[in-house]
Amino acid sequence: QQPVQSPQAVILREGEDAVINCSSSKALYSVHWYRQKHGEAPVFLMILLKGGEQKGHEKISASFNEKKQQSSLYLTASQLSYSGTYFCGTESTGTDKLIFGTGTRLQVFP
Amino acid sequence: KAGVTQTPRYLIKTRGQQVTLSCSPISGHRSVSWYQQTPGQGLQFLFEYFSETQRNKGNFPGRFSGRQFSNSRSEMNVSTLELGDSALYLCASSFIAGGQNEQFFGPGTRLTVL
Numbered sequence: 001q002q003p004v005q006s007p008q009a010v011i012l013r014e015g016e017d018a019v020i021n022c023s024s025s026k027a028l029y030s031v032h033w034y035r036q037k038h039g040e041a042p043v044f045l046m047i048l049l050k051g052g053e054q055k056g057h058e059k060i061s062a063s064f065n066e067k068k069q070q071s072s073l074y075l076t077a078s079q080l081s082y083s084g085t086y087f088c089g090t091e092s093t094g095t096d097k098l099i100f101g102t103g104t105r106l107q108v109f110p
Numbered sequence: 111k112a113g114v115t116q117t118p119r120y121l122i123k124t125r126g127q128q129v130t131l132s133c134s135p136i137s138g139h140r141s142v143s144w145y146q147q148t149p150g151q152g153l154q155f156l157f158e159y160f161s162e163t164q165r166n167k168g169n170f171p172g173r174f175s176g177r178q179f180s181n182s183r184s185e186m187n188v189s190t191l192e193l194g195d196s197a198l199y200l201c202a203s204s205f206i207a208g209g210q211n212e213q214f215f216g217p218g219t220r221l222t223v224l
Contacts, residue, residue, distance in 0.1 A: 002152070029210070030210045032212075032213070034213075034215075040217070041114075041200065041215035041216060041217050041218060042153070042200070042202075042215045043215070044212045044213065044214070047210065047211075047212060049210060087152060087153060089153075089213075091208075091210065095166075096165070096166065096207070096208045097155065097158070097166045098143070098155065098213070099155055100145070100152050100153035100154075100155070101152055102150065102151060102152035103152045103153075
């Protein structure tokens, strides 16, 4: 039931782009994205709902492909502050329960 | 607006003991979820409470239990501790229940079982 995230880790230089994928074996109703910096609590980035549109703010955006049961998080022109572990959380249709993936560790270097 | 608070922040226990963790949600939030975080496993869902009722439960043994009070504060209890229970326990609150709402996480309680 746990969604699968890929890649497990990403190393970038400032200004480079990255894509983090999240896939589920079940039909999805919603997908959440959170970022957790070392030693801190996860912080909400965005929610994508079934039938909704692609979302984003500033240089972080995400898409949700309902048919493929996948979501992707796009980080454009990465900044040092983007470093952290990114988690997707998925709610399968009919479960009303949020299940998180194992996370993708992103490190941005100057 | 104060954030989600969790107490204590750190705990050291020995095998066989029991432990109670506390979570105070953001004022006005009625849903509280608990997660166990370990390296490599991500955030494992324990349970969710809404209006003092358990709405959802993850795949954890019965040693893990919880409750929610009328003021929405929640406690989680782990009995007969095992070494594998060592983890960061996070609680998250949201205004209403369900998986479609933004969750606000607390700083967590770091539990070490010796």
